[in-house]
Amino acid sequence: MTQEIIQPEHDDNVVIDQAKSSWSDLWTKEDFLAIWFGLLFCFLALYLYVLSYPAQDRADAVEKIGRANAVMEAEVAMTGGLKTIAYYEAQASKVFKAKPNDFAKSFTVYMKGPGKWKDNPMDAFVLSKEAADAMSLKNMPAFEKSAANLAKVYEEAQLAESAAKMANFEDADLNADAEQKINTWRTSVTAHKQAKAKTNIKPFNILTTLPILFLGLGALFAFGVALMGEKPAKFFVGFAGLFVFAIIAVTLGSQTTMKGYGVGKEAWAILIGMLIANTIGTPKWVMPSLKVEFFIKTGLVLLGSGILMDKIIAIGIPGLFVAWVVTPIVLIVTYIFGQKVLKMPSKTLNIVISADMSVCGTSAAIATAAACRAKKEELALSIGISLLFTAIMMVVMPVVIKALGMPEVLGGAWIGGTIDATGAVAAAGGFLGLKAMYVAATIKMIQNVLIGVTAFGVAVYWVAKVDRVEGQKVSVFEIWHRFPKFVLGFLFASIIFSYYSGQLGTELSSALISAGAGKGMLSPLRGWCFTLSFAAIGLGTNFRELAHYFKGGKPVILYIVGQSFNLALTLLMAYIMFYVVFPDITASI
Amino acid sequence: MKYTIAFNYLKLASGVFVIWAYFWMVHPVIIQYMPNFANYLDFVQKNNMDPTALYYNDVPITKEAEMNNRDAVRLTAPKAK
Secondary structure, eight states, rough: OOBBBOOOOOTTTTTTOOOOOOOTHHHHHHHHHHHHHHHHHHHHHIIIIISOOOOOHHHHHHHHHHHHHHHHHHHHHHSSSSOHHHHHHHHHHTOOOOOOOOOHHHHHTTTTTOOOBOGGGGGGGGHHHHHHHHHHHTHHHHHHHHHHHHHHHHHHHHHHHHHHHTTTTOOHHHHHHHHHHHHHHHHHHHHHHHHHTTTTTOOOEETTTTTHHHHHHHHHHHHHHHTSOOOOHHHHHHHHHHHHHHHHHHHHBBBBHHHHHOOHHHHHHHHHHHHHHTTOOOOEEEEGOOOOHHHHHHHHHHHHHTTGGGGTTTTTHHIIIIIIIHHHHHHHHHHIIIIISSSSHHHHHHHHHHHIIITTHHHHHHEEEHTTTHHHHHHHHHHHHHHHHHHHHHHHHHHHHHHHHHHHHHHHHHHHHHSSSHHHHHHHHHHHHHHHHHHHHHHHHHHHHHHHHHHHHHHHIIIIIIIIIIIIOOOOOHHHHHHTTTHHHHHHHHHHHHHHHHHOOHHHHHIIIIIIIIIIHHHHHHHHHHHHHHHHHHHOHHHHHHHHHGHHHHHHHHHHHHHHHHHHHHHHOOOOOOOOIHHHHHHHO | OHHHHHHHHHHHHHHHHHHHHIIIIIHHHHTTTTTHHHHHHHHHHHOOOOTOOOOOOGGTTTHHHHHHHHHHHHOOOOOOO
């Protein structure tokens, strides 16, 4: 029996192209080039931040962690569960900083984009020494006030803890009072740190570093374009326009009020890009630089370095159930609902919206769109819907949770499992309280890690099931030919970094991998790749095409139905896991 | 031809104006009538939070949250009922 699969015609409009395997693919296809480029930076960051970390410093850190853990254990054993001031001070001593060399520090400096601004957009680019000093001085009274407040709440926390201790930590009211006052002190510590940082504002001028960044990114991707057999000079000229447009989008997304609304650089890139493309038209000289797929795939391989598998047990089995059991169920049920009930005309749009809504918003949408060959318009539409509902949910959910008198842990788990955007989850959780913020952020982090599994699963399902002729079998070779190879780079980066994360342990992994290699190199680079891709999506999207996908409002109905199911199932699972099966964990958080 | 080009630029300018008017004029007025939104916005800005962050390692508080929860789970030796 002849085995055949559907071979869709080549379409420049899709997020991923199709591949026919040959050895030259390794250096001519964008999937592989994205892998090599992404992994090059992953290994560089791994070397600079993890492998070159001095052995003696690592041994000292391990010893310090051991001592801190011993103090924490002793405190919990003494109090029967109440976390004392000494407990939190020991915990704070486990926070380490990476020690990047000069090259790594320079890399971080040159990756910087426009910063925050309120009234004048130029504040995002330049801050003179005089202005920085004046701002620091202006913030001094607030810092002094926060220091006085910190001293006051610290004393209150000490008194409350002493009272609880006098009763051998057996008086529930005294324990509750001590817990509340210690939490107030912890919140004040965070506020004090922020106030302190505002008294030490450093001058900057990214107008001198942005041209270097442009040349670096332009040269990198132009080299890739040349290997793909296209004209690098034309790409480079167009890239100048794309880069300037991306800077405008980042600047708009950095405005403090817009950030608060949840309208970030991605939304601005799509919105303004579409406006230009559909009015005056995208300039022809910019068109060769609109390599949406190349930017996305490179960004996704870099994102793989943040998919650390040891994160999934950060809050024990309850977190695993809320984030890793509910999420796939919601994803699959929403997709089936879209196909069987709504009869969505596009399976790719259906799965991208389902993943965006159930997993973790934009980053999941990007990974899924690339894995299933979704069109640019489909990705833009699903992100637009997600941003709209995120903006609503991040405000409404804390209000509803407070109105219902829901416990913070339950509320935090509910927020973490349902609001799409990771930043919005932390903000909404924080609005409820410290405990809710910790639970919400941790649940979302565990859900973030699911992106790798989702992208791999969708890629396999698409090549093995969706793209084949009904009733015909697909050989393993055919699956390999059509499999989006960049997913392998994405998973490889995840495996490598997960291995080192496991070796280092939570505290050192946070310092060297998340805050070091991630924050210092890979996250900013990934951010630029995604911003460039969104700018390219905006400049290449046709309103009519977008309206075609929006027909009948089915994408919005799909999102609302899926999100409603997500809200109900997440709340039920969070309640069962945190309050029925594992109340000990809940009490300890 | 010139008329079409001018018209297209007019459309672009109108689009920019509509976006500007919505986000910088209309939306702040709407928020004034929604105290919950205003409080939330105030909280986010005071605490230097970024609701637009895409991934957990773009959100600094996640590190602290993870350590807090890991220690809580580890030290209380959880048991299912």
